[in-house]
Amino acid sequence: MRQIVLDTETTGINPKLGNRILEIGCVELFNRKLTGNNLHFYINPERESEEGALNVHGLTTEFLRDKPKFHEIVEQLRSYIQGAEVIIHNAPFDLGFLNHEFKLLNLPDFSSHIGGVIDTLVQAKELHPGKRNSLDALCDRYGISNAHRKLHGALLDAELLADVYLAMTRGQNSLGMDVEEVVVSASETLEPVAMAEIIFVPASEQELAAHADTLAGLDKAVKGQCIWTASMHPPAAA
Structure with a gap:
């Protein structure tokens, strides 16, 4: 136009x-x-x-x-x-x-x-x-x-x-959004909310090995322990 x-x-x-x-x-x-x-x-x-x-x-x-x-x-x-x-x-x-x-x-x-x-x-x-x-x-x-x-x-x-x-005319000129607040009185009964089923799939041996190799490479790059390794193996208390 x-x-x-x-x-x-x-x-x-x-x-x-x-x-x-x-x-x-x-x-x-x-x-x-x-x-x-x-x-x-x-x-x-x-x-x-x-x-x-x-x-x-x-x-x-x-x-x-x-x-x-x-x-x-x-x-x-x-x-x-x-x-x-x-x-x-x-x-x-x-x-x-x-x-x-x-x-x-x-x-x-x-x-x-x-x-x-x-x-x-x-x-x-x-x-x-x-x-x-x-x-x-x-x-x-x-x-x-x-x-x-x-x-x-x-x-x-x-x-x-x-x-x-x-x-x-852009429509929304800020990152904030106006959300209508819904107030529920104590006398109202809320409908039960169905919970979605969560499926957990463990990592395979090959994926765990690849993850370990990646961490080892990061440790080598920083000449010590990277943040991820340090969080999994914190130093023992003196």
Whole structure:
């Protein structure tokens, strides 16, 4: 199964107010394994970022000025995501922007190109109700290092989210097992448990001789008595 973990950075929080996508990061999973076939674009949004958004991603107008515009990368993006299941943290936000960008180019919605969406924020809230479920909080919870994440970046965040998704959906994340404790009252009668018959087969003379030869070889190797020989023949008390 092919899955794409996707994240975007934008000039603001509302595409209906003219905000645009300025970075897209995609990480490919195939049968729950990272393939390294990732996709990343910086995009010239043809407008300034709002102050709050700029503080989040740090991508200045000067940096983005010579980057391709969305219409220049859209066909590569469409080909890459075609038919894949897409994994997004807080999916309505990214899908809202992607669908808006596709609409500006008179293309079918981004959502119509893919095979479905998994929203990891929804999953996290179901698994950890009442707790913080931001990407940073989930990295801490699942032991994924995000020390290098000083600012938000679409590709970096997609890589972290891929690790979080794999950890969050692994099933059992520790060696401990939750076992339901059964309490039996004194008034209850326990059913008798049938004991299995134990059959004892003594070693043959040939097997005993081979065992003795092995111990002798071990004694020779340690120039004394090996642990096994010493345990069978402890030294006499003085």
